[in-house]
Structure formats: C-alpha cells, structure tokens
Amino acid sequence: MPTASTAFKVYPPRPESPPPLPEPAREDLRLEHVLAALADPLRLTIVRKLLLEAEEFDHPCGWFGIDRPKSSLTHHFRVLREAGVTRQRQYGLERRSHVRIDDLQERFPGLLDLVAAWHP
Amino acid sequence: MPTASTAFKVYPPRPESPPPLPEPAREDLRLEHVLAALADPLRLTIVRKLLLEAEEFDHPCGWFGIDRPKSSLTHHFRVLREAGVTRQRQYGLERRSHVRIDDLQERFPGLLDLVAAWHP
DNA sequence: AGAGCAGTACGATTTTTTTCGAAGCTATCA
DNA sequence: TGATAGCTTCGAAAAAAATCGTACTGCTCT
Secondary structure: OOOOOOOOOOOOOOOOOOOEOOOOOHHHOOHHHHHHHHOOHHHHHHHHHHHHHOOOOOEEHHHHOOOOOHHHHHHHHHHHHHHOOEEEEEEOOEEEEEEOHHHHHHHOOOHHHHHHHOOO | OOOOOOOOOOOOOOOOOOOEOOOOOHHHOOHHHHHHHHOOHHHHHHHHHHHHHOOOOOEEHHHHOOOOOHHHHHHHHHHHHHHOOEEEEEEOOEEEEEEOHHHHHHHOOOHHHHHHHOOO
C-alpha cells in the first residue's frame, strides 16, 4: 500500500514518445543507489524542480537554468537516470527528463515527499 | 505531525547517561547529509539492524558482528553520527550507538521506514 | 551547404570517500 | 603490575565521484 498523502502530477506517456534511454527496471531499483543519486545538492535541486514545476512535456536540461558547464550537467542527469530516479528520452536534439514518480512511490514510498520538501 | 504508520521502539534516555559525542542539532539536520550517510550498504546494514533489533541499551560496535577492521567501523559509525543519523555515547570503554529516531521522524518522516524495509 | 544550437563523449584533474594497517589509549581483571 | 578488551587516532593507499575543457554529433533553419 502506498503512502496516502502526496500526489505529484503524473502525465500519461505519449504514444509517439521515443524509447527511454537505458535505465533500471522498477524491480531493480536499489535504495542505496537512489539515495546516493539524491545525496547531492545539485541533483536534489533538479529533482525537486521537476517534482514541483514540471509541466506536461518532459524537460530538457536547459530548462533548469543551472549555471554549470554543459558536460557537468550531462553527468548529473546521467547519474539520476542510472539510479532510476529519472527517465530520459531523446526528442530530436534534446534529451528530456522526468521523475519516475510511480516507480519511486511504489518502491520507496515517501521518499519523493522528502525531496519535494527539501530546502537548499 | 509525524507520519502515522511506523513506530520504532524508542527508549527514554537514562538519567546517568554520559553526554553524546558531538552531533548536529535536530534543526541542523540536512537531508543531503543524511542521504549520503545512508547511501552505503554497510551503513544501511548498521542502521537497519539498530532499528529492527535494538534493545534497551545502546549498542557498542562489536554488537553488530561486522567483519571489517575496527578502524573501518569507527569511520562508518562516525559518518552516521556526524550526519545526525545516530547518537553515540561513551560508556567506559565502549562507544554505544542508537538511531535518532525522534529527530529523524520529525525532520524526514518516512525515511527510517525505507531503511527498515531495505533488503541487502 | 553552412551556421547555429542542444547536448553528448572523452579524458584529464581534483576532490572525496573508502579501506585498513599500525600504534595508542583507558578501563577492567587476574 | 601486567595482560587483555574494545575501540580510537593517524596516516597512507586505493577507489570512486565531481568538475570541466575540448571536440564532436545530429537536427534545424536560412
């Protein structure tokens, strides 16, 4: 049974979506990897922003307005994806991200609420 | 208001307890530090065991039966304490630990439930 | 075709974390 | 008093993570 309280906006997958980049399946998510991915202020910022401000379309990393070299951002987005926190799809030029809300609520109920409540 | 569900055994502080070793105050706990401390299998094992098997007395690190050099254990127990996950007191020769259940439930409700449910 | 854009890949450097041996410290016990 | 127990500190080595410059790729627009 999931933790009752919080519901983040979850949009249905769009039929014409490109396939996700490689990611762990829901049942392969590991708490220690997810915690490690989240144990970084920049990545917490990214995930929190996605949780609180995401709109229907997934977001490319430029959307986040983070002042870091592009290669650093690529790195952090990959860490999040490989831990299973986010999903990334290639839309033409852009690689767009969203949080795997359903998977995470199911496997680690309450964890995303902590991220959403985090204050830098 | 605390998360309803889980209640771990919390024992009252014993009047004659030695003072805790240096640790962050409840209001200074940082999610990113707590997550980093928990993002390690060995430390997850320690915290989970404390949550599930702790008895009235706090436990010295020998109690955990971890097969690692003693200096490694000292390191991991310190990481946990400095992040605010555990409290350590010096009882004569021994440095005994317990999880700061109240503080963590208050600041990061639900997090300890995830640790307790973790499977190595 | 050429320019520009969004972001990736690679690789080097630096920083942080982990690991653990060796030596030290202090209380208790024979 | 010496021996042992239980754990710490120090320090060094190894492993892992973060940072970021440069070069590159693959679309799109003119």
